[in-house]
Amino acid sequence: MKFMRILFRSGSETGNGNSSSAEGPRGEVVVQQEVEETMGSAVRNGAAATSVTLELDALDCTVCWQPLHPPIFQCAVGHLICSPCLDKLPNTEKCHFCSRKGDYNRCYAMEKVLGSMQVPCSYAKYGCTLMTSYYQRQDHEATCPHGLCFCPTSSCSFSERSPAMLLDHFVTAHGCPSTKFRYGTHLYIDVVQGGIEKIHALSSEDEHLFLLNMAPEPSGCVVSVFCVRPDRDTDPKFRCFVSFSTWKNSCHTQSSEFQVPSTTLSDGIPRDSFMFNVPKFYLREDSKICVTIYKIS
Numbered sequence: 001m002k003f004m005r006i007l008f009r010s011g012s013e014t015g016n017g018n019s020s021s022a023e024g025p026r027g028e029v030v031v032q033q034e035v036e037e038t039m040g041s042a043v044r045n046g047a048a049a050t051s052v053t054l055e056l057d058a059l060d061c062t063v064c065w066q067p068l069h070p071p072i073f074q075c076a077v078g079h080l081i082c083s084p085c086l087d088k089l090p091n092t093e094k095c096h097f098c099s100r101k102g103d104y105n106r107c108y109a110m111e112k113v114l115g116s117m118q119v120p121c122s123y124a125k126y127g128c129t130l131m132t133s134y135y136q137r138q139d140h141e142a143t144c145p146h147g148l149c150f151c152p153t154s155s156c157s158f159s160e161r162s163p164a165m166l167l168d169h170f171v172t173a174h175g176c177p178s179t180k181f182r183y184g185t186h187l188y189i190d191v192v193q194g195g196i197e198k199i200h201a202l203s204s205e206d207e208h209l210f211l212l213n214m215a216p217e218p219s220g221c222v223v224s225v226f227c228v229r230p231d232r233d234t235d236p237k238f239r240c241f242v243s244f245s246t247w248k249n250s251c252h253t254q255s256s257e258f259q260v261p262s263t264t265l266s267d268g269i270p271r272d273s274f275m276f277n278v279p280k281f282y283l284r285e286d287s288k289i290c291v292t293i294y295k296i297s
Contacts, residue, residue, distance in 0.1 A: 147230030163209035232262035
């Protein structure tokens with residue numbers, strides 16, 4: 001269970017202290033304020049500070065379990081729901097959680113609490129000083145330049161801000177092949193046949209890191225391409241053209257072009273992106289695919 005510890009301050013105390021933040025035990029996010037002098041000075045100024053620990057679940061929608069954000073609604077008992085989930089309910093005349101009859105009403109009190117509650121970025125210890133509202137934290141971290149990239153190997157806990165350092169880790173720790181390339185040029189890469197999943201690291205001329213993942217399957221080999229970077233939701237964007245040709249059994253040519261998704265690999269290799277399937281029937285020992293990456297913005 002995750003918690004958030006928050007220091008509430010009165011308005012007259014603003015500007016008298018320095019902010020700090022840290023990751024607490026059991027996934028707690030700790031937000032603290034260090035007063036310049038002592039609590040006595042705060043009392044003399046008519047201000048008080050209170051440290052409060054909240055279960056993070058209390059700030060989530062009870063349907064989608066994502067952070068609540070305005071507009072927020074509640075049933076007569078107080079069960080909260082976000083506006084998008086409320087619009088999807090088949091029956092809004094009773095609570096989705098406790099089934100108590102009655103309409104949902106706007107919960108301005110919770111909106112005010114969430115709007116005034118500032119939390120640190122998860123990457124504060126890596127240099128990010130931005131404080132955001134609780135429900136905007138995930139959006140910020142998706143574009144935070146201080147974020148981390150991770151090794152997708154399940155038994156490896158390596159993480160690093162620098163794509164160059166992550167590339168070095170792939171090569172030295174896991175023996176991944178790597179290729180330096182220029183945008184718009186053709187790369188010919190051996191197709192994996194049988195055995196285990198294989199990662200081929202691609203380093204661009206401007207030091208962006210791409211991973212070409214090849215996973216053998218009964219039907220052949222599935223190929224996917226990702227850009228690995230901490231600020232995964234920001235520009236630039238990339239497109240990839242993949243083709244495969246063979247004259248085994250018969251002449252066969254296939255190709256696909258797709259936008260390259262960006263990822264931090266925090267959840268391992270993404271499995272929900274475009275995959276290029278090379279049929280087993282056409283594979284030979286020396287089969288290769290042609291990969292071309294374009295920078296589009």
